Amino acid sequence: MKRLFPAPLLTLSLWALWLVLNLSLSPGHLLLGALLGFVAPLMFAPLRPLPVRMRKPGVALKLFLLVGRDVVISNLAVAWGVWRGGHKPPRSAFVKVPLDLHNANGLAALAMITTVVPGTVWSELALDRSVLLMHVFDLDNEAAFIAHFKSAYERPLMEIFQ
Known part of the structure; x- marks a missing residue:
């Protein structure tokens, strides 16, 4: 599941941002926003920073x-x-x-x-x-x-x- 949705909060945020910027809940915008929210985190996963482990x-x-x-x-x-x-x-x-x-x-x-x-x-x-x-x-x-x-x-x- 993590491979399919590497950043679920980012996926939801991009989808919501798309809908807010377009001021529309039409089926086309719902689909395009969902597609953007799904594809963008997959494409940019290699650019995400390494996880941080703060020891002290x-x-x-x-x-x-x-x-x-x-x-x-x-x-x-x-x-x-x-x-x-x-x-x-x-x-x-x-x-x-x-x-x-x-x-x-x-x-x-x-x-x-x-x-x-x-x-x-x-x-x-x-x-x-x-x-x-x-x-x-x-x-x-x-x-x-x-x-x-x-x-x-x-x-x-x-x-x-x-």
């Missing part, structure tokens, strides 16, 4: 709070760096961070964290998922940044997802 919710909560703190601190640091930009320009750099995290859901969470924290940008991930290229707005010490990134973000995500 306590670690996830700590990571959430740490990211929130880092967002506030980084916002202030970037604002200060922009404000004093004429006197002391920021030392922007690309950093290659070696990764031990290979889980697709964990890497997606790491990408979101990197995007949310001001001053860092996820630039490229190696094809074998072993190295992450990041751009950092103001970098004092590359080794210290890599150590902080791995211990603060990558290690907790490994505990949660692997």
